[in-house]
Amino acid sequence: MTEFGTSDPLLEIYLHENSQLLEQLEQSVLECEEANAFSSAAIDVIFRIMHTIKGSSTMMNFDNIAALSHVIEDLFAFIREHQPRLTDYSALSDLLLQGGDFIKLELYKIRQGDSPDGDSSLLKSSIHRYLEELKRRHAGQRDAPVSEEDAGDILDEGTHSIAQDAHLKAILFFDDDYNMENVRAYQVVHSLKELTEHFSYWPEDIETNPDTAEMIKIQGFQLFFRNGESPETITAFLSQAPCLKHLEISETTPPAGMSESASPPDFMPEPSVDVRSADDLSSAAEQPPVAPTGHPTLPEETQSLAKPSVSTSGTQQSSFISVNLAKLDELMDLVGELVIAESMVTQNPELAGLELEQFRKAARQLRKITGEIQDKVMSIRMVPLVNTFQKMNRIVRDMCKKQEKQVRLQLVGEDTEVDKNIIEHISDPIMHLVRNAIDHGIEAPGERAASGKNETATLTLEAKNVGGEVLILVRDDGRGLNREKIMERARERNLIFRDEAEMSDRDIYNLIFLPGFSTKEVITEFSGRGVGMDVVLRNIESVGGSVSVDSAAGEGTTISIRIPLTLAIIDGMNVKVGRSRYTIPTTAIKESFRADPGSVVVDPEGNEMVMVRGQCYAVLRLYERFKVATNVTAMEEGILIMVEQDDQTFCIFADQLLGQQQVVVKSLPSYIRKIRNIRGLAGCTMLGDGSISLILDVGGLALTS
Amino acid sequence: MTNPTTQLQTEQEDDTQAGKFLTFLIGTDVYGIEIRYVTEIIGIQAITEVPELPEHIRGIINLRGKIIPVMDVRLRFKKPFRDYNDRTCIVVVELSEVSIGLIVDSVSEVVQIAEEDIVPPPDLKAGNPQGFIKGVGKVGGEIKLLLDGDKLLQHEEAEHLSHL
Numbered sequence: 083m084t085e086f087g088t089s090d091p092l093l094e095i096y097l098h099e100n101s102q103l104l105e106q107l108e109q110s111v112l113e114c115e116e117a118n119a120f121s122s123a124a125i126d127v128i129f130r131i132m133h134t135i136k137g138s139s140t141m142m143n144f145d146n147i148a149a150l151s152h153v154i155e156d157l158f159a160f161i162r163e164h165q166p167r168l169t170d171y172s173a174l175s176d177l178l179l180q181g182g183d184f185i186k187l188e189l190y191k192i193r194q195g196d197s198p199d200g201d202s203s204l205l206k207s208s209i210h211r212y213l214e215e216l217k218r219r220h221a222g223q224r225d226a227p228v229s230e231e232d233a234g235d236i237l238d239e240g241t242h243s244i245a246q247d248a249h250l251k252a253i254l255f256f257d258d259d260y261n262m263e264n265v266r267a268y269q270v271v272h273s274l275k276e277l278t279e280h281f282s283y284w285p286e287d288i289e290t291n292p293d294t295a296e297m298i299k300i301q302g303f304q305l306f307f308r309n310g311e312s313p314e315t316i317t318a319f320l321s322q323a324p325c326l327k328h329l330e331i332s333e334t335t336p337p338a339g340m341s342e343s344a345s346p347p348d349f350m351p352e353p354s355v356d357v358r359s360a361d362d363l364s365s366a367a368e369q370p371p372v373a374p375t376g377h378p379t380l381p382e383e384t385q386s387l388a389k390p391s392v393s394t395s396g397t398q399q400s401s402f403i404s405v406n407l408a409k410l411d412e413l414m415d416l417v418g419e420l421v422i423a424e425s426m427v428t429q430n431p432e433l434a435g436l437e438l439e440q441f442r443k444a445a446r447q448l449r450k451i452t453g454e455i456q457d458k459v460m461s462i463r464m465v466p467l468v469n470t471f472q473k474m475n476r477i478v479r480d481m482c483k484k485q486e487k488q489v490r491l492q493l494v495g496e497d498t499e500v501d502k503n504i505i506e507h508i509s510d511p512i513m514h515l516v517r518n519a520i521d522h523g524i525e526a527p528g529e530r531a532a533s534g535k536n537e538t539a540t541l542t543l544e545a546k547n548v549g550g551e552v553l554i555l556v557r558d559d560g561r562g563l564n565r566e567k568i569m570e571r572a573r574e575r576n577l578i579f580r581d582e583a584e585m586s587d588r589d590i591y592n593l594i595f596l597p598g599f600s601t602k603e604v605i606t607e608f609s610g611r612g613v614g615m616d617v618v619l620r621n622i623e624s625v626g627g628s629v630s631v632d633s634a635a636g637e638g639t640t641i642s643i644r645i646p647l648t649l650a651i652i653d654g655m656n657v658k659v660g661r662s663r664y665t666i667p668t669t670a671i672k673e674s675f676r677a678d679p680g681s682v683v684v685d686p687e688g689n690e691m692v693m694v695r696g697q698c699y700a701v702l703r704l705y706e707r708f709k710v711a712t713n714v715t716a717m718e719e720g721i722l723i724m725v726e727q728d729d730q731t732f733c734i735f736a737d738q739l740l741g742q743q744q745v746v747v748k749s750l751p752s753y754i755r756k757i758r759n760i761r762g763l764a765g766c767t768m769l770g771d772g773s774i775s776l777i778l779d780v781g782g783l784a785l786t787s
Numbered sequence: 788m789t790n791p792t793t794q795l796q797t798e799q800e801d802d803t804q805a806g807k808f809l810t811f812l813i814g815t816d817v818y819g820i821e822i823r824y825v826t827e828i829i830g831i832q833a834i835t836e837v838p839e840l841p842e843h844i845r846g847i848i849n850l851r852g853k854i855i856p857v858m859d860v861r862l863r864f865k866k867p868f869r870d871y872n873d874r875t876c877i878v879v880v881e882l883s884e885v886s887i888g889l890i891v892d893s894v895s896e897v898v899q900i901a902e903e904d905i906v907p908p909p910d911l912k913a914g915n916p917q918g919f920i921k922g923v924g925k926v927g928g929e930i931k932l933l934l935d936g937d938k939l940l941q942h943e944e945a946e947h948l949s950h951l
Contacts, residue, residue: 415852416852419851419852422852661836708838710838748854751856754840757840760838760839762838768854773835774847774848774854776835
């Protein structure tokens, strides 16, 4: 076995899981940083992530990753245990993000088949130092005099912090159909012991007293947690209990001075007013700004309850599975075949003219189901943009720190869904646009204040469905594009091929998409190598999208990206040339018409043109272009289809139109693509009768016509 | 990690397939291709022409939902084109993860050729212009030309350029 081949399924899983965990980690850290508090739920999540990474890395013998995650785990074990008051959250987030980046890099190396040889000792020692500092400060805190109101809550040394004082109470009701509630309860207790030891339950004598079954039936089985575990963990754990009918979880603050041995039934019949569900609590708890160390008046409870709502993502993921995309592609191919096979059966020529009422009924039912399956399979491939958008949080954060700018990232419509293949193509362009916006567009806080703007700039990433397309906007409220500077630069680089007086603002702004254009004088780490915008444009165009830019000086810039919902299905017009069929994307078609013999002219170089409403358009004869034998060569026998792409309009000459339909786009076989890249063909598709039609790429045809 | 059972199966399959060749006719010449490359054999069917390709790549076909290119082996060997008839077959092969259909005049049989009966091809430029033949097999006095699949698919740079 090769040492690190990604063919190893265990390794595949390891890489996949850990990259997901790291993404989750990054998200939690950024959320916490924004809230300026590490909630106990978030601390739990981070701790668990690190614990998992440590475990799996040890198993896979990636010692350096394991070592680093161990150190971070230690740090969070301490934070979880003692909930120290922190003043400097950004130092903690920096350490975490650096740690995450280190592991990410190592994972990348492993994926590439290299050995993970990074050295994290520097990072580890700074985490150690941070932990020592925390411990020192924590010890100081505890020695410091405690304010009167808190005194009663302090339990024996160090074992309890405030978070754990908030007792968690769970009431379980079991299904009525099963008796022996006491046995079920015992099962729960038994399995709970794997999770935590710090809990008690009522009734207590379930093992020995069969009468408790009746009590549980009426009052429920009650569990009281005293330590550590977050409500989320407990809920997730308990909801898996067998035969569970109903589960109530509530957080209660016990009377002051209650000792560990206090028997739970003492406060069992709690008045319902006091029982607030964990969710109520979290939404009710307004997060106050974090108090500086040693501020005595802040009740400690508020800190421990700091925004438990921020990281619910950790527990939500259980309802998703990840599927290999290749399997989905196969499934889609199969469904495509199914649709064709279905029409081959129901439209079978041998059935023509027969009166088959029952058969037609059954055939209709079959068609309905196959159609639904096709829709479902398509929808499986659709994924929301939320991950792509959230990755930008990190970029914005890093750039703001480096460039000392203040930017707030606003996400709108991030649940808009796009085909998985497209997401892969637009992630980089969006990242580039975000970097560009911060680097070039958004001014430094001082400059913003001077021009009367809010010092914190807003960068909006917005996605929405517009017809069959998705529109993604990257909008900043920075200084806007500088028309003069763009023109100057374009002249310098000889990028202007038109009369300058004729150029509109829009034309000028679009110059930034030309290769080799960059207006930034200083090249920075993040952007400005002058390969940016044209690469963005090319990436977007490769998935059939378009990019445009709009800007107002001093008010900001908006870059709009239009992308198709899916690459897999397009609306197309089928045309016939000789024995071949071609599909023209409907989005490119303006009109189709039969030419009058008099309207066609030929220029001295032999280029044909057709006159339509006083405008001249070039004519492209498909049979000539693709060297196909056909009988229809006279202009008045065939049909002209006027198409437009990228401001180029011309007419395609074909034998006849066959009709419009939605087609599933397939790429040409890789072997053919390897032989040569055929300009003018975007792919192929299968028609209802099983024959193949070639999909025309109007842009490519225009280039070579 | 390889599952030991599947490994065993593939080994067994390799064993049963070793030394077996599918033979087919181009004109009067008998060619053979290792059976392990062959996926299936189908009759000739409607071929969709794709423009701008070399002459021997006839186009693409729809093989039960999968679109594969088809190559006319006759034209690949620079022999004159012959109209397809009901004996014409498409041999679907998978070579280095590429599925491709080979159009041949007719398919004859599967033969076992022992390794000692295979001799290297004569190094004559005329007889084996592009190295398509990797060996010559003798079966009961008959000569079968054994094809090198990878060479068949390869496109020499010069040939490639001449079409541009």
